[in-house]
Amino acid sequence: MTCAAPHKAAVFIALSLVLHFIGLSIVSVKTDVVITEQGSANIEIELSKKNSSLTTEKSKSLPQKKPASHHIATVSPRPLIKTTAIKPIIEKQLDEPRPIAAANNDRKITATTTTQENSRSSIDTTKITSILNTELSRYFHYPRAAQRRNWQGQVLLEFIILSDGDISQIKVNKSSGYSILDNAAMEALNKIEQRTQLALAINGHKLAQVLPVTYRLINH
Amino acid sequence: MQFRLIQTTLLVSSIFSSCLANAEQGLLNPVIVTATRTTQTVDNTLAPVTVISRSDIENSQASSVAELLTGMAGMDITSQGGLGTNTSLFLRGTNTNHTLFLVDGIRLGSATLGTTAIELIPLEQIDRIEIVRGPRSSLYGSEAIGGVVQLFTRQGSEATQTNLTAGYGTHNTASLSAGTSGATDIGSYSMQAAATKTDGIHVHDDGHPDKDGYQNQSVTASFKKLLGNFGEAALSLFHSEADNDYDNIYDATAINESHTRQNTINASLKFFAGDKLDNNIRLSQQRDEFDDFENAAANGSFNTLRKQALWQGDYHLRDDQTISLGYEVLTEEIETSGNYAETERDNHALFGQLQSEFSQQALVLAVRHDNNDAIGHTTTGNIDWRWNFSSEANITASYGRAFKAPTFNDLYWPDNGYTFGNPNLLAEESRSAEIGANIKSDNVRASFNIYKTRIENLIDWQAVDPGDPFSPWTPDNVNNAVISGMETRIETRLFNWDLAFNLNLIDPRDEQTNNRLQRRALKEARLDLDREFGKLATGVSLHAAGGRYDDAANTDLLPGYGLVNLRSSYALNKSLSVKGKIDNLFDKEYETIRDYNNLGRTIFVSLSYNIE
Numbered sequence: 001m002t003c004a005a006p007h008k009a010a011v012f013i014a015l016s017l018v019l020h021f022i023g024l025s026i027v028s029v030k031t032d033v034v035i036t037e038q039g040s041a042n043i044e045i046e047l048s049k050k051n052s053s054l055t056t057e058k059s060k061s062l063p064q065k066k067p068a069s070h071h072i073a074t075v076s077p078r079p080l081i082k083t084t085a086i087k088p089i090i091e092k093q094l095d096e097p098r099p100i101a102a103a104n105n106d107r108k109i110t111a112t113t114t115t116q117e118n119s120r121s122s123i124d125t126t127k128i129t130s131i132l133n134t135e136l137s138r139y140f141h142y143p144r145a146a147q148r149r150n151w152q153g154q155v156l157l158e159f160i161i162l163s164d165g166d167i168s169q170i171k172v173n174k175s176s177g178y179s180i181l182d183n184a185a186m187e188a189l190n191k192i193e194q195r196t197q198l199a200l201a202i203n204g205h206k207l208a209q210v211l212p213v214t215y216r217l218i219n220h
Numbered sequence: 221m222q223f224r225l226i227q228t229t230l231l232v233s234s235i236f237s238s239c240l241a242n243a244e245q246g247l248l249n250p251v252i253v254t255a256t257r258t259t260q261t262v263d264n265t266l267a268p269v270t271v272i273s274r275s276d277i278e279n280s281q282a283s284s285v286a287e288l289l290t291g292m293a294g295m296d297i298t299s300q301g302g303l304g305t306n307t308s309l310f311l312r313g314t315n316t317n318h319t320l321f322l323v324d325g326i327r328l329g330s331a332t333l334g335t336t337a338i339e340l341i342p343l344e345q346i347d348r349i350e351i352v353r354g355p356r357s358s359l360y361g362s363e364a365i366g367g368v369v370q371l372f373t374r375q376g377s378e379a380t381q382t383n384l385t386a387g388y389g390t391h392n393t394a395s396l397s398a399g400t401s402g403a404t405d406i407g408s409y410s411m412q413a414a415a416t417k418t419d420g421i422h423v424h425d426d427g428h429p430d431k432d433g434y435q436n437q438s439v440t441a442s443f444k445k446l447l448g449n450f451g452e453a454a455l456s457l458f459h460s461e462a463d464n465d466y467d468n469i470y471d472a473t474a475i476n477e478s479h480t481r482q483n484t485i486n487a488s489l490k491f492f493a494g495d496k497l498d499n500n501i502r503l504s505q506q507r508d509e510f511d512d513f514e515n516a517a518a519n520g521s522f523n524t525l526r527k528q529a530l531w532q533g534d535y536h537l538r539d540d541q542t543i544s545l546g547y548e549v550l551t552e553e554i555e556t557s558g559n560y561a562e563t564e565r566d567n568h569a570l571f572g573q574l575q576s577e578f579s580q581q582a583l584v585l586a587v588r589h590d591n592n593d594a595i596g597h598t599t600t601g602n603i604d605w606r607w608n609f610s611s612e613a614n615i616t617a618s619y620g621r622a623f624k625a626p627t628f629n630d631l632y633w634p635d636n637g638y639t640f641g642n643p644n645l646l647a648e649e650s651r652s653a654e655i656g657a658n659i660k661s662d663n664v665r666a667s668f669n670i671y672k673t674r675i676e677n678l679i680d681w682q683a684v685d686p687g688d689p690f691s692p693w694t695p696d697n698v699n700n701a702v703i704s705g706m707e708t709r710i711e712t713r714l715f716n717w718d719l720a721f722n723l724n725l726i727d728p729r730d731e732q733t734n735n736r737l738q739r740r741a742l743k744e745a746r747l748d749l750d751r752e753f754g755k756l757a758t759g760v761s762l763h764a765a766g767g768r769y770d771d772a773a774n775t776d777l778l779p780g781y782g783l784v785n786l787r788s789s790y791a792l793n794k795s796l797s798v799k800g801k802i803d804n805l806f807d808k809e810y811e812t813i814r815d816y817n818n819l820g821r822t823i824f825v826s827l828s829y830n831i832e
Contacts, residue, residue: 142255144539145495177448212250217257
């Protein structure tokens with residue numbers, strides 16, 4: 001796979017990352033979705049909010065990791081489950097005004113404001129995250145066969161949210177190693193129905209997404 | 221170029237790689253789907269089960285299987301005193317050879333004697349113990365009359381772990397154990413080595429007045445490779461060598477000792493066909509090699525070699541309905557210093573099981589047919605039912621038949637003028653019925669069971685001519701026994717103390733004489749209390765057992781006793797902890813077998829290093 005303008009993209013990402021880390025450390029609300037399946041029946045959904053201290057830690061790792069990443073073209077995203085936090089999804093067009101200047105000036109307040117304004121002006125990312133999470137927790141379950149066989153792992157699903165809120169082109173980006181888990185995750189995503197709400201949140205844009213689904217067995 | 225970017229606060233590396241992989245994708249927060257890890261044995265049975273984990277073993281600081289299990293639900297244990305001495309387990313009041321012991325799925329024990337030397341099992345090697353109470357011949361075949369004790373050796377997990385423990389205590393008892401486990405690209409592994417030695421005590425008043433010591437060295441190794449959708453392959457090894465001094469009660473000048481080697485090798489392959497069929501193929505081998513010495517001269521040797529091949533297929537008709545079918549071939553070979561008429565026998569078994577769950581009920585039907593060279597055909601079965609009348613409580617009822625094949629000694633013991641075997645023996649056969657109630661809430665786990673077992677054709681050694689005091693002895697299927705009992709287990713947390721209470725009430729009788737079966741206590745209770753105070757953990761075990769008759773005629777009563785054991789551990793840092801225990805705090809003198817001394821007060825201190 002190739003990236004059309006990796007260098008340009010890298011610079012852009014680096015800059016806006018800095019900006020967003022700063023912004024997020026101030027505004028972010030972090031949400032982990034944990035779906036616990038007890039035996040066969042009850043599904044508990046746990047939505048936990050954490051404070052933003054993790055974001056600061058992650059910012060520190062930014063300069064070390066950056067150079068190496070340039071050369072790794074096929075490394076799959078491996079989000080750390082424990083520290084995974086909010087990801088307000090912010091879509092921006094290249095031709096839109098970007099908060100790079102603000103970042104260069106290292107002005108935290110400006111950066112934050114810009115981010116918020118940007119996200120508001122395009123799509124309501126918090127709302128998308130929230131809708132997806134609620135919907136996903138409704139449909140995701142641990143397949144019994146996988147539970148029985150002690151199978152666990154992480155599958156990365158990629159899909160596109162169309163401007164009408166429809167979720168299409170669901171594909172396995174990276175397999176968990178077990179087809180039962182991969183298929184269960186795809187099926188769950190297929191069942192999502194809140195198109196109207198998603199359409200409102202997405203505000204006429206088209207959004208490509210990657211969703212990591214982690215299947216994990218716990219000792220009681 | 222139309223460049224669209226979505227950002228997240230995930231690790232920077234993942235952002236970059238995801239950009240390079242596909243510039244247009246954003247990463248959402250992971251959805252984490254969890255479920256409870258299932259354990260095969262526990263979840264597949266409706267019978268009462270006790271599970272003891274590695275951390276339970278470590279927290280208890282128990283030095284032996286007997287110390288760990290004594291007084292627990294259904295467990296009555298007698299011993300000739302101290303580590304490594306002959307130990308008998310009467311599970312639900314049945315005979316010692318009515319409990320099947322499995323190590324990683326293969327039988328452990330001697331085919332000549334028909335019992336398992338549980339006193340020689342090194343606890344350091346054990347990851348988990350699962351005790352199923354009640355008959356299980358319908359799944360495992362011979363011996364599972366009182367129940368099944370499954371021992372699982374250590375397995376590696378994803379996290380790399382290293383452990384090192386050294387301890388020392390009363391009677392010059394020392395132990396050392398070290399191991400490592402983890403996972404690599406090719407699979408997960410575990411290795412553990414352990415050694416224990418003790419000077420012991422003078423075991424029997426009539427024997428040689430020296431101390432009867434014991435030592436044991438053991439290793440286990442295991443390897444498991446996950447094969448994705450296809451299945452998984454596993455290999456495990458267990459080896460233990462024990463030296464045991466004992467007293468000859470007929471000759472106080474004799475010095476007796478025995479050397480026992482036990483080992484198991486187990487290779488298994490699980491392969492999955494679609495979502496519904498799980499196949500399990502296992503090839504196992506077990507050895508039990510016993511050499512006896514008197515005054516340093518060889519005094520008999522008894523070796524057992526078992527080879528087992530098993531296929532079991534579990535077909536999941538629905539999520540809540542499983543049908544299992546299996547075929548097992550077991551070959552038992554013996555090699556002894558004496559001349560047995562037969563030294564090998566095969567057992568072929570076909571078994572099937574149906575497990576079904578309805579809305580509030582569950583049903584298990586099992587049937588097994590064994591064809592043994594020595595005793596012919598035996599069919600056993602189980603029917604177990606459970607009603608979950610609330611989300612936190614259920615009641616159970618079950619009925620089962622089980623059997624015990626006669627041992628090589630029973631059948632073929634060579635005629636030495638005093639004793640000889642009886643090749644015409646039949647299998648001992650049992651029928652058991654029970655009802656139970658279970659509560660499982662956030663704070664309380666309780667189970668209560670009432671059972672009744674009748675065992676027919678019990679084998680007993682008797683004089684061929686009862687009127688002749690010099691008559692030789694031979695075994696015969698002469699006795700029947702009826703055992704009724706109830707067991708209670710309650711686990712809860714009170715005022716920050718973890719509490720586990722077990723109570724066994726039992727009435728084991730010989731049907732003909734109506735006498736109580738030898739060496740069974742009618743009442744037995746155990747209470748464990750444990751609490752953590754930050755880095756300090758402390759606990760106490762109280763164990764009380766009623767009197768036992770040492771003889772079948774019920775004339776020689778051994779009085780009951782109560783014991784108090786204390787234990788504490790202190791975490792010096794994340795990986796280093798110091799532990800100490802005092803067993804038999806009040807130095808109570810007691811016997812579970814007439815004239816065999818038990819340990820008085822003992823102290824044991826250990827230092828343990830665990831790093832992940």
